[in-house]
Amino acid sequence: MADRLLVVSREDWSLHRQGELDQQRHQEKVREAIRENLAELVSEESIILSDGRKVVKVPIRSLEEYRFRFDPYQGEHAGSGPGGTEVGHILGPARPDRGEAGPGAGPGAGDQPGVDYYEAEVTVDELAELIFADLGLPNLQQKRRAHLENPSVEFTDVRKQGLQANLDKRRTLLEALRRSARQGRRGLDGIRREDLRYKTWEEHHRPIASAVVLAMMDTSGSMGTFEKYIARSFYFWMVRFLRTCYRDVQIVFIAHDTRAREVTEEEFFTKGESGGTKCSAAYEKALEIIDQRFPPAEYNIYPFHFSDGDNFPSDNVRCVKLLSELLERSSAVGYGEITSSRYYRESTLMAAFERLQDPRFTCVQIRSKEEVYPALKRFFRRTEPVPGGLVG
Amino acid sequence: MTPAELALFERRLEEIDRIARSLGLDYYPVRFEVVPAQVMYTFGAYGMPRRFSHWSFGKAYHRMKTEYDFNLSRIYELVINANPAYAFLLEGNSLLQNLVVAAHVLAHVDFFKNNARFRRTARDMVETMAVHAERIRAYEFKYGREAVERVLDAALAIQDQVDPYTDPWAREPEEEPNLPERSPADGAAQDPYADLWALDRWLPGGTGEERQESPPAQPTRRAFPRRPVKDLVRFIAEASPILEPWERDVLLMIRQEMLYFWPQLETKIMNEGWATYFHTRIMRALDLSDAEALEFAQMHAGVIQPSPHQINPYLLGLKLFESIERRWDHPTPEERERWGRQGGEGRAKIFEVRETETDLSFIRNYLTKELVEELDLYLYAQVDGHWQVVEKDWERVRDHLVQRLTHCGIPYIVVEDGDYRGRGELLLRHRHEGWDLDRRYALKTLEHLYRLWGKPVHLATVEQGRERVYVFDGESAASP
Structure with missing residues (x-):
């Protein structure tokens, strides 16, 4: 009917994907932006303290659509009420004014203008994937290879032929029901050969060896919340990363001042203690724990020690000696020095460790939250790829 | 269904x-x-x-x-x-x-x-935009997605800055080639009508102020553009020294699309x-x-549910039309006498309003005290970390709405100088009308502009009562 002015139609839109495609491009840009800001995001509180939440919001500045616009916080806005609203009526909390604390209240924050972040939602797994893209297991020794590789069996597939013992009863039953329904009969109509479904496995070559992280931290009076937060961020990603390489990762927390003791995670990160610092105590404890519980032939051992470097000078020689012993038993050993103070100083302990020329030993200094990521990268630097592919 | x-x-x-x-x-x-x-x-x-x-x-x-x-x-x-x-x-x-x-x-x-505002909108824009899409897609194939995206990012950042009020394709009148540069001062001596030039200041883009007489010894530089230009997108597309032809084409397509949408914003x-x-x-x-x-x-x-934080256009528009209809159907004795309203003209009146007004004049001419009270309209602002109602006076509310609707709530910015400081830099001026710009956004937008202009870009504005010039010089943004 050509003369009809109003026409109704319905077409097939199933191939219309422009919105999805541009959304993908947007997502790509979000990932790019995240990659560029990894240093900041690695120590983002909402992630480290996410307690297993799967999705976190991360602020992304580069994806706003900039244009000339008026200051959204200045001046008045119009609204309408249910009737009889008086001057002075409060509508609700306002967002913080410009210039006030931005995300994270750590050192350096707060002087950036604007709070209008575009927040992207990413899963912690996605973020981890980006962070771990540059990490590798350092200095794996050849002798462990045989131990690390062991085929594991996972049932991942369903087929029509297989071993009788692997019959998937549930799927078989469903298949039988479907077939009888197709043939127009209600209910079960006997099970035929073509209904049978079998679980089938694939062999995975995954390292079976376990890893243990010996998290050591100086809890003497000079270690404040900032220092503990840095250590916490570092260990968070360290454990997560090792979990991608090993089936089982244990973590042992050793707190020390002049004496060392094994503590729970909560105590480790929250309890403040006072007193002087004797790092050798921690190393002794670590050695003791290794010898008692984690034979180096079975475990990949990763001791890492955070301190502010204020060690008794007389203790340094002993520290170096014990550290060498630790190195013999471990895959990689790290020492991280956190100095939140603005002036630069080289601690005595750091100087003492400089002389150690073992490729398995890494010394890092962290002065701000942004330096956690470079520290991770240095500790888990990719070295010569080990033949045979150790990482599952 | x-x-x-x-x-x-x-x-x-x-x-x-x-x-x-x-x-x-x-x-x-x-x-x-x-x-x-x-x-x-x-x-x-x-x-x-x-x-x-x-x-x-x-x-x-x-x-x-x-x-x-x-x-x-x-x-x-x-x-x-x-x-x-x-x-x-x-x-x-x-x-x-x-x-x-x-x-x-x-x-x-x-x-x-x-x-009336839609009189000039292209009624075949569905097809035109499809053609634009094809053309931009072809540019992606030819010059790469990244390159096209960079131009689009920049073009979209300034797309609001077009001139919807004049004929979109009118050209500046060609300047007479042999006339010497005029200035109001020397004009006055030779030309009996020279005082008319002084009226230029009242033209769109003029300063509205008496021009200072410049010392005659200074060499006069040809102003470029001759008069401040409102259509930034078109100005960039035509005058940028660095853009490739296809990049100019992208800018002009975006402009055409924006001009199509503008009456809908209004x-x-x-x-x-x-x-x-x-x-x-x-x-x-x-x-x-x-x-x-x-x-x-x-x-x-x-x-038509009212919203405490913004104006619901469905509700406000509906109530305004109904109020106009009522007032022209049943005028008060005063209205009958003073304006000669006959009564019963409500329906005809709203059809006239829909033909001739925009949101701005709609609110300015027809929002009444009774309606502001009926709709419980108010102004709110940030007070001690809370949004708090600060104004109920109907005229203040109306004037606020009018001001926010002016230029569709988009800052009014003109190109003042395309050869700023004699170095081919770009100087824009924001006509400040009470609201400051969002500085961070402005600086980032200047970065986009720099990509289109190729030389430092400046934006003169007023911030908290003081004259400021934002600059992006290719490396860093600054607001000295």
């Missing part, structure tokens, strides 16, 4: 058509298309069934679609200003919802066809008010079952 419901919808559409015409609506032919949610939200994000690809549309699409998926908001309908007009109906709409939407859409199309309250006014009238005239009447009441109430 099932095919059966669709057939029923078509039948009842004829009835709606008849009622709408009897009420005086005059619209283009309309093609109603039933689409799934994913397509509806794509069109919503792009503003058109077919438009060029850009990640910002993807971002908008994702946000809208997510809100729909979580049942936070819902677009019932989308209508495109074209001849014939296109209206898209959401697949999940019930039959009654689609009837309301159809009534609403017919009023929208009537508005597009008859409001008439949001009127257009929604008009459509809401007529969907209620049409639905009242339809023969509805009890259940349908209830469903309609529910849907209508949702549409």
Whole structure:
């Protein structure tokens, strides 16, 4: 009917994907932006303290659509009420004014203008994937290879032929029901050969060896919340990363001042203690724990020690000696020095460790939250790829 | 809707058509298309069934679609200003919802066809934008997606800065080639009509102030542009020293699309008010079952729900039209005497308003004290970390709305000098009208502009009462 002015139609839109495609491009840009800001995001509180939440919001500045616009916080806005609203009526909390604390209240924050972040939602797994893209297991020794590789069996597939013992009863039953329904009969109509479904496995070559992280931290009076937060961020990603390489990762927390003791995670990160610092105590404890519980032939051992470097000078020689012993038993050993103070100083302990020329030993200094990521990268630097592919 | 419901919808559409015409609506032919949610939200994000690809549309699409998926908001309908007009109906709409939407859409199309601001909009923009999309896609193949995206990013950052008020393609009159540079000072000596030049300052883009006489010894530099230019996008596309022809083409396409959308930005309250006014009238005239009447009441109430933090254009527009109709139907004795209103002219008056006004004049001319009170309109601001109501006076509220609607709430910026400091740099000036710019956004936008202009870009504005010039010089942004 050509003369009809109003026409109704319905077409097939199933191939219309422009919105999805541009959304993908947007997502790509979000990932790019995240990659560029990894240093900041690695120590983002909402992630480290996410307690297993799967999705976190991360602020992304580069994806706003900039244009000339008026200051959204200045001046008045119009609204309408249910009737009889008086001057002075409060509508609700306002967002913080410009210039006030931005995300994270750590050192350096707060002087950036604007709070209008575009927040992207990413899963912690996605973020981890980006962070771990540059990490590798350092200095794996050849002798462990045989131990690390062991085929594991996972049932991942369903087929029509297989071993009788692997019959998937549930799927078989469903298949039988479907077939009888197709043939127009209600209910079960006997099970035929073509209904049978079998679980089938694939062999995975995954390292079976376990890893243990010996998290050591100086809890003497000079270690404040900032220092503990840095250590916490570092260990968070360290454990997560090792979990991608090993089936089982244990973590042992050793707190020390002049004496060392094994503590729970909560105590480790929250309890403040006072007193002087004797790092050798921690190393002794670590050695003791290794010898008692984690034979180096079975475990990949990763001791890492955070301190502010204020060690008794007389203790340094002993520290170096014990550290060498630790190195013999471990895959990689790290020492991280956190100095939140603005002036630069080289601690005595750091100087003492400089002389150690073992490729398995890494010394890092962290002065701000942004330096956690470079520290991770240095500790888990990719070295010569080990033949045979150790990482599952 | 099932095919059966669709057939029923078509039948009842004829009835709606008849009622709408009897009420005086005059619209283009309309093609109603039933689409799934994913397509509806794509069109919503792009503003058109077919438009060029850009990640910002993807971002908008994702946000809208997510809100729909979580049942936070819902677009019932989308209508495109074209001849014939296109209206898209959401697949999940019930039959009654689609009837309301159809009534609403017919009023929208009537508005597009008859409001003066739409006189110059291209009615074949659906096809034009599809062509633009093809062309930009071809540029992507030829010059790479990244290169095209960089230009689009920059072009979209300044797309608001066009000139919708003059003939979009009018050229500056060619300058007479042999005349020496004029200045008001030497003009006065030779030319009996020279004092007319001084009136230039009242022209659009003039300063409005008496010009300072410059010392005669200074060599006069030819002003470029001769007079401040409002259409930044076109100025950049035509005058940028660094852009490739295809990049200029992209800018001009974006400009054309923006000019098409501009009247819609200018008439949001009127257009929604008009459509809401007529969907209620049409639905009242339809023969509805009890259940349908209830469903309609529910849907209508949702549409005109007031919001404490913003103005609901559907509600404000509807109430304004109804108030105008009432005041012209039943004028007060004073109005009869002073303005010669006869009474009973309500319907004719609102048709006149829909033809001649924009949101700005609609509010300025017709928002009354009674209406501000009835709608409980107020102004609120940030006080001690809370949003607090700070103003109830109806004139202040009205003036605030008028000011916010001026230039569609977009800062008014002109190109003042395209050869700033004699170095080919760009100087823009923001005509400050009470609200400061968002500085961070302005600096970032200057970065985009720099990519299009190739030389440092400056923006003169006022911040907290003081003159400021924001600069981006290619490396860092500064606001000295």
